[in-house]
Amino acid sequence: METEYFSGNTKLQVKDFFFKVLSGSAQGILIGVLPSAVLKYLLKLFITPGVINWASQLSAILTLFTSFIPFLIGVAVALQFKMKPLDVGVTAIAVGAASGSIKWGSAVAGWVNPATGIKSVAPSTVYIASGAGDVINAMIVAAIAVLATWLVSKYLWGFGSVAIILSPIVVGGLVGLLGKYIAPYVGDITTWIGELIKTFTDLQPVPMAMLIAIAFSVIIVTPVSTVGIALAISLSGVGSAAAGVGVIATTVVLLINSIKVNKKGTSAAIFLGAMKGMMPSVFAKPQTLISFMITAAIAGIPVALFNAQGTPTSAGFGWIGMVSPVNSFVKDAADAAFINHYISPVLSLVIFFVIPVVAGLVVDFVSTKVGLYKPADFEQEI
Numbered sequence: 390m391e392t393e394y395f396s397g398n399t400k401l402q403v404k405d406f407f408f409k410v411l412s413g414s415a416q417g418i419l420i421g422v423l424p425s426a427v428l429k430y431l432l433k434l435f436i437t438p439g440v441i442n443w444a445s446q447l448s449a450i451l452t453l454f455t456s457f458i459p460f461l462i463g464v465a466v467a468l469q470f471k472m473k474p475l476d477v478g479v480t481a482i483a484v485g486a487a488s489g490s491i492k493w494g495s496a497v498a499g500w501v502n503p504a505t506g507i508k509s510v511a512p513s514t515v516y517i518a519s520g521a522g523d524v525i526n527a528m529i530v531a532a533i534a535v536l537a538t539w540l541v542s543k544y545l546w547g548f549g550s551v552a553i554i555l556s557p558i559v560v561g562g563l564v565g566l567l568g569k570y571i572a573p574y575v576g577d578i579t580t581w582i583g584e585l586i587k588t589f590t591d592l593q594p595v596p597m598a599m600l601i602a603i604a605f606s607v608i609i610v611t612p613v614s615t616v617g618i619a620l621a622i623s624l625s626g627v628g629s630a631a632a633g634v635g636v637i638a639t640t641v642v643l644l645i646n647s648i649k650v651n652k653k654g655t656s657a658a659i660f661l662g663a664m665k666g667m668m669p670s671v672f673a674k675p676q677t678l679i680s681f682m683i684t685a686a687i688a689g690i691p692v693a694l695f696n697a698q699g700t701p702t703s704a705g706f707g708w709i710g711m712v713s714p715v716n717s718f719v720k721d722a723a724d725a726a727f728i729n730h731y732i733s734p735v736l737s738l739v740i741f742f743v744i745p746v747v748a749g750l751v752v753d754f755v756s757t758k759v760g761l762y763k764p765a766d767f768e769q770e771i
Contacts (some may be wrong), residue, residue: 409668410535412530413466413546414612415668419463419584419771421458421521423662425451426709456518459488459527466531472538475552479561481533487568489576490522515755524612526575537564579613579621587614587622594693602689605705606681609664610671623676630692633713634713634745638665638685640708641749642677643667646767659771662709666771674703674766680756687748691740697732714741730749 428451438752463484467477485491537560541547548555582604589600601624608615616677618624622717626652641662647656658666671677697717706712715738757763 401469406532406535409469410528410532411672412669413469414462414524414531415666415771416465416525417460418458418524418612418665419663421454421456421660422665423658423709424454426662427521430711431543446661453518455521457485457756458521458524459486459490459530462488462524463531463534466528466535468717470535470537475556476538476560477493478551479537479556480531482525482557483534483560483565483568483679484530486565487572488522488524488527489572490518490520492517492519494509497731521614521617523572523576524614525578526572526681528612529575530564531606533709534560534564535568564671572758579617582608582613583618583621586618586624590622590624590628594627595697598627598689598693600688600689601628602629602635602638602685602692603682605632606639606685607678609639609705609707610668610678610681612668616702618751619704620701623701624704625700627693627696628697629704630697630713630717631689631741632704633699633716634688634692634741635685635737636707637741637745638688638749640683641752642680642684643747643767645749645753646762646764649764650768651705652770655769655771660708662707663771666770667767670767670769674762675765677762677766679761680752683748684745684752687752688740691744695732695736695740697737697740708741716737717741741742 425448428448432444432448436448437440450739460481464477466484467480472480538556541556541560548559586601586604589597589604591597592600593605605615605618608618615632615636619629624632640659643659644656648669649657655663699713703712703716708714714737717740719735720732
């Protein structure tokens, strides 16, 4: 491609385009997910049920970040291509409108807006923040928006002096509309993955835990949401805990290598939950997945043997905010219906820390010795 938007590069190869979209998407996901995940349980210490205070308000704001993930992906992807401010905003709007994190519907006359308390006097459209939407669709729409912007800049001179009017309409509106139409079909990908994982729950505890751990060790370094999958199939009990150690297995292997080649900030981010930020490195060297999967399979065995438990809301987190370890021994009244057994804190420490770390060290040592990958393959900034 030849375009003024790509920071001095007159041509952009398909591989470069793919990795720019991937890198931008990873950044957008992390900005939206990590704040709430890291502080979730810490803020609970300061929240009194039924009382609105600074902690409950901060928690609500950080949770709302999740619904902005498609917008953040649009911004981050556009910035990867060194776009102009107008085109950054247009890309963000297109992605945000098309990816399901903001849902809309019709409200009848007399409907009271819960946020403002204002009663509508006529039928109107209502917009409601609803989770992170479909991240895969957000990535696809972001890529389409970039290509559309390039086409407009090359063949229509960027709309010239009326760009401020036409760009939001043509690129933002039409690309957003296209993304809205393809969203149900893209959503089938996540649904299929969820149904596949659900079949694992019909197996005996040990193979079930191993397979679920393996699945989540891979999903955590893809655009698919581990939390979204867990909630969609109501993954609880041993399956939830296995999902947690699967995420941890990938975290361990990434950390072992990141510490050797990356800045301390990148390694700290991985420990706090930024595994998706490493998507570009993993996609560039997919054989690294083998190490994640073997570590996860080993770490999943004690989950089944000791009957470690979790809930749909804790599955897929791993060490992020210490959600998976804490849920294995701390009762949560809101999730009581999903769980009937709790292990001791010491056993939780062994299952969620000791075994995954030891397994990760051994598997990584063997993997690097046989030439599966090298630490330099994980060199990246988050």
